[in-house]
Amino acid sequence: MRGKTFLLLFTALILVSGLSYAGWRYLQAPDHNCTACLRPVHRNTVTKALVNGKHKQYCCPACALSDHQQTHATVQVTSLTEFTTGITLHPETAFIVRGSDRTSCTHHQAPIGPDKQPVHAHFDRCSPSLLAFSSREKAVAFAREHGGKVMPFADTAAFFQ
Ligand SMILES: [Zn+2]
Numbered sequence: 001m002r003g004k005t006f007l008l009l010f011t012a013l014i015l016v017s018g019l020s021y022a023g024w025r026y027l028q029a030p031d032h033n034c035t036a037c038l039r040p041v042h043r044n045t046v047t048k049a050l051v052n053g054k055h056k057q058y059c060c061p062a063c064a065l066s067d068h069q070q071t072h073a074t075v076q077v078t079s080l081t082e083f084t085t086g087i088t089l090h091p092e093t094a095f096i097v098r099g100s101d102r103t104s105c106t107h108h109q110a111p112i113g114p115d116k117q118p119v120h121a122h123f124d125r126c127s128p129s130l131l132a133f134s135s136r137e138k139a140v141a142f143a144r145e146h147g148g149k150v151m152p153f154a155d156t157a158a159f160f161q
Contacts, residue, residue, distance in 0.1 A: 034059035036067050037125055042104040045131065046081040046088075050074075059105050061096065061132060061153070065160035066125040077157065080132035084142065087134065094132045095139040096156040100148030103129035130156060 032041050035056040045060040051073050058064040061080055068075040080089040083102070105126035132153065133139035139150040 032057055034063055036063050037105070039063075039105055039126070044081055044083050044086045045104045046079075047077060047132075048079045050076045050078055060103070060126050061130040061156070062126045062128070063105070065130070065157060069160055070125070077153070080153065082134050082138075083131040084133070084138065089132055089134055091153045091157070094134065094153040095136050096151055096153050097131045097133065097139050097143045097146070097148040098151065098156060099128035100131060100143060100146040102131065102146050103127060105129070 033039065034041055035051075035058055037059060039059045041057060041059045047058040047061045047064045049056055049058065049064045049067075051067065055078075056064075058067070061077065064075055064077055067073060077091045080091055080094045081087070082089055082094075083097075103126060105124075129148075131142070131148075133142060136150060136152075142148075143150050
């Protein structure tokens with residue numbers, strides 16, 4: 001009888017820890033992967049767009065805009081996310097910092113070349129990085145610290161047309 005109770009408790013404990021771990025993993029995981037580059041989508045760079053009439057989610061504005069260049073699809077960005085606060089922004093009022101030292105899309109190590117030095121990628125659809133801000137002032141303040149060029153989102157999008 002005692003052995004049975006112990007076994008029951010032990011099984012319950014294993015079940016509870018397993019479920020908690022699964023829950024923790026679920027919370028840690030990004031919402032989705034990027035439609036285009038399959039990298040995890042970070043909460044502070046989520047970019048949503050209508051692509052040939054379908055809703056798609058991208059890891060960053062650069063990735064969304066590259067999609068038009070590569071596939072010639074009609075990409076209409078419908079929302080951006082402020083890099084520093086994670087709030088959703090309307091593209092028409094957002095400002096972009098282009099080419100700063102911050103990007104959320106490079107979390108893989110650069111491959112090592114025959115000379116044992118990291119190989120630099122010649123093309124990465126997410127670079128130079130485009131980070132969105134709710135106001136020109138915030139974008140300028142960020143660029144002062146991290147470099148990059150500040151411009152309205154509409155001007156950035158025109159670059160990729
Ligand atoms: Zn992407």
